[in-house]
Amino acid sequence: MTAPRPRLLLLDADPARRAHLHDWLHHDGHAVTAAENSATALDALATTPCAAVLAAIDDEGTGARLLEAVHAHQAVLPVLVLAGDGLDTAALLHHGAAACLTQHCSRDTLRAELTRVLATGAADDSAGGTDWRAEIVSRSTAMHALLSEARLVAGTDASVLIRGASGTGKELLARALHRASPRAARAFVAINCAAIPEHLLESELFGHRRGAFTGAHGDHPGLLREADGGTLFLDEIGDMPLALQAKLLRVLQERSVRALGSSRNTAVDVRIISATHHDLQQAMAAGSFRADLYYRLKVVALDLPALERRREDIPLLAAHFLARAARRFGRQVRGFAPRAMEELLAAAWPGNVRQLQNVVEQVCALCTGALVPRHLVARALDGEPRSALCSYEDARRRFEHDYLSALLRLTGGNVTDAARLAARNRTEFYRLLQRNGLRPEHFRPSGEHPAGALWA
Numbered sequence: 001m002t003a004p005r006p007r008l009l010l011l012d013a014d015p016a017r018r019a020h021l022h023d024w025l026h027h028d029g030h031a032v033t034a035a036e037n038s039a040t041a042l043d044a045l046a047t048t049p050c051a052a053v054l055a056a057i058d059d060e061g062t063g064a065r066l067l068e069a070v071h072a073h074q075a076v077l078p079v080l081v082l083a084g085d086g087l088d089t090a091a092l093l094h095h096g097a098a099a100c101l102t103q104h105c106s107r108d109t110l111r112a113e114l115t116r117v118l119a120t121g122a123a124d125d126s127a128g129g130t131d132w133r134a135e136i137v138s139r140s141t142a143m144h145a146l147l148s149e150a151r152l153v154a155g156t157d158a159s160v161l162i163r164g165a166s167g168t169g170k171e172l173l174a175r176a177l178h179r180a181s182p183r184a185a186r187a188f189v190a191i192n193c194a195a196i197p198e199h200l201l202e203s204e205l206f207g208h209r210r211g212a213f214t215g216a217h218g219d220h221p222g223l224l225r226e227a228d229g230g231t232l233f234l235d236e237i238g239d240m241p242l243a244l245q246a247k248l249l250r251v252l253q254e255r256s257v258r259a260l261g262s263s264r265n266t267a268v269d270v271r272i273i274s275a276t277h278h279d280l281q282q283a284m285a286a287g288s289f290r291a292d293l294y295y296r297l298k299v300v301a302l303d304l305p306a307l308e309r310r311r312e313d314i315p316l317l318a319a320h321f322l323a324r325a326a327r328r329f330g331r332q333v334r335g336f337a338p339r340a341m342e343e344l345l346a347a348a349w350p351g352n353v354r355q356l357q358n359v360v361e362q363v364c365a366l367c368t369g370a371l372v373p374r375h376l377v378a379r380a381l382d383g384e385p386r387s388a389l390c391s392y393e394d395a396r397r398r399f400e401h402d403y404l405s406a407l408l409r410l411t412g413g414n415v416t417d418a419a420r421l422a423a424r425n426r427t428e429f430y431r432l433l434q435r436n437g438l439r440p441e442h443f444r445p446s447g448e449h450p451a452g453a454l455w456a
Helices: 015-027 038-047 060-073 089-094 107-121 141-154 170-179 198-206 242-254 280-286 291-297 307-329 338-346 352-366 374-380 392-410 415-421 426-435
Strands: 005-011 030-035 052-057 079-083 099-102 160-163 188-192 231-235 271-276 300-303
Touching: 005 015, 005 038, 015 030, 015 052, 030 038, 038 052, 038 060, 038 141, 038 426, 052 060, 052 107, 060 079, 060 089, 079 089, 079 107, 089 099, 099 107, 141 170, 141 300, 141 307, 160 170, 170 188, 170 231, 170 271, 188 198, 198 242, 242 291, 280 291, 307 338, 307 352, 338 352, 338 374, 338 392, 352 374, 392 415, 392 426, 415 426
Parallel strands: 005 030, 005 052, 052 079, 079 099, 160 271, 160 300, 188 231, 231 271
Antiparallel strands: none
């Protein structure tokens, strides 16, 4: 059976033309989300991952504002514009359109341009598969946008700096970048710069010759040479001592490395991916991180969202970790009781995905039934109360999240009813749900989720 083509967001204010395009795209194998104006299109993007936008534009100013808003939401999402008569297509391209066609173009022309735009935007994984990101479990729009950027940069040799709090999965993303790169067949070598003492870190990275220092009883090539042709992942790069920063910078500039105790350099061809939970801008201002190295490492920056910003992924991640833990522990646990899942959704998760995995493994080990009960989750989260003393802003955000969750539970995930109870229009209510990482389908009685971008 032919694999489904990627989902498109279709924006067209003309009802007849929108229906015609929707039917044609659907017949051509695409999943289609249709919107009649920019506001509903942006709401759709906030809740449904899409591979590209197809927008019929009749006014240049409206088109420019739409392109700016779409790319503020997802920087690399391609937008193919169907321009009305007399529009300045060059101006629309300048504002970020991936391509411009006339609204009278043939189906063959539109199909060919869509194929090109999707391939250029790297938003479609259907050709290359999804194995590269198989370890990353998510259907959130925030992660979809991040992975689209990651897929786009993976094919280059650009150095990547992954930023994110502890436990967000920085090494998983680094491995995914490597698997999607032309270097995938070569080595992926990882080192935690914060976990190794300075005198050993230098030897580990750059290598040493026998007799270079006390205890150097043989030659060691060093991780840079071990990663030759592949990828070197420098985790917690913000903790690298200044002296080693200078030496690493020299390696990146000269593309060669000199082992301790050696008198000659050896050429290396390595792609560098680094990661940190520190604010390196502050570290540079404090003099603890070199600005020249920072700009070498941060050709492209990818920011991993905290679990708090992707709460819609908690049920998926919890189910994924539970299935894995059940196999390992020999337990017949199939899922979480509804109140147990509510506990997971309401928790603060300062330790992010790593903390969630730890909690799930703990409750799986203690569970004696088919469903994890609420009291086991509450016990595992003891000491991490949802209402801990915090700033006013944190308290407001938590109240808003709990209030919206309660409305969705009360209405069974019906957004129209929930918005009416909250005395808000649907567009504003969708934006509130997006801000709090809530998806209505997670509160529907069936417990089923629509097909989306699931990386598991």
